Amino acid sequence: MTSRAANIKAQIGDLPSHARVVVVDVSDVPVMAAELTDDKIQVLWEEPIQRVITELQNAHAAGCTRMVVVTPLIGMSGAAGYSAQSAVAEAARVVVKSAARQWGKEGIVVNAVALESRAYGFDELVAGPVSIAPRAMTRDVSAKGIVQWLCSDAAGDVTGQTFIVDGGSWM
């Protein structure tokens, strides 16, 4: 796991035993599409998305009933130089929806948190702006609060959703 993904996970803190958080772990190094060799596609796309799928499967096998996938917002916004990483991010966000639909009858709820680019260390000058308007908040933001809530009893009726934590950039 990269230090940034580990940091995101550490910020979230301890969770109930029936809950599991999966932090999408992708490289922050931009690679233009014309330079995506097979080896780079393997490292930047295939391995990270397989890790997400495996972690969800493991959570299911372990009997978890609350699952949250924290994924970079660039899956929704797109990002120049990060096409492979954005593919992972969006695939992770949508596998959440499939899992929510498929496992809902087992009493399992699965949701996604889309976290802003700076938490993942993407180069915003390369990636381009997330939205036309500037970020609404000036302070740093964390996924901790929303993940803890999604893993609580209070969120038991919420599944297949994406919660954006980006200080009010993407609206």
Added chain:
Amino acid sequence: MDVTTHTGTRLQNRVAIVTGAGQGVGEGIARRLAEEGATVILAARRAETGEPVAEAIRAAGGIAECIVTDVAKGESVQHCVDETVRRHGRLDIVVHNAFSGAVPHLLHEASMEKNWKLMSKTGVWACFFCARSAYPHLQESSRRSPGEGGGRLILITSPSGVEGSANIALYSPAKAAERAIAKSLAREWGPQGITVNCIAPVAGSPALAIAFERNPDLKDAIEARTPLGRVGDITKDIGSVALFLASDDSSYVTGQTIVCDGGSFLGL
């Protein structure tokens, strides 16, 4: 095989590659682009499916050739692009439609790994293969006609790539990945005048025909939930949207997904 008629000139002198063009949505798109004058290369995995479509297009007055291509292999996609440019001197439009491995499965069953690899390779890896091989030619296409009909990359995704799927759980993330790639490449290639967009169709493909055979009630169910009350036609309904995205008419549209499903999904 139905014979389409060569009727228009909106894509005259343009050269297009359509992957998975031997049947279904890819065939419909190839036919529609050819109707408007494009030289269409049908990149099909098997000549038995690609050649008859090419012949039908030629019989209707269009220009079409089949180049056998396995989109899961980068060298095969590169060969298709190289051969297209060698034969026709340019490449303006790439439509990546091919996709394999979408069969019903549970997310947590071990046997789905093989299917995932197939879906990932033919869907997502193939997007990257098409992008990296076609990029210099799409860039050149945009240089020829700045501000108008330049290079076009069109990716065929699915409504399932937006809303997830209980039945084909891993089909959805593969299709979602294609939407994200379109957005990222739209940003990356916009300065070069290349547009990148997606179409999310529901159409009468062979895959859907098989599903109807297995479940005779499915057609009625789809039509009942579709505001327009029918399943899309691969050429008239889906091919025409691809034509729009391939033509000068869409020169200021990039990074978008057009859901072409008769109004079933209204969530974008």
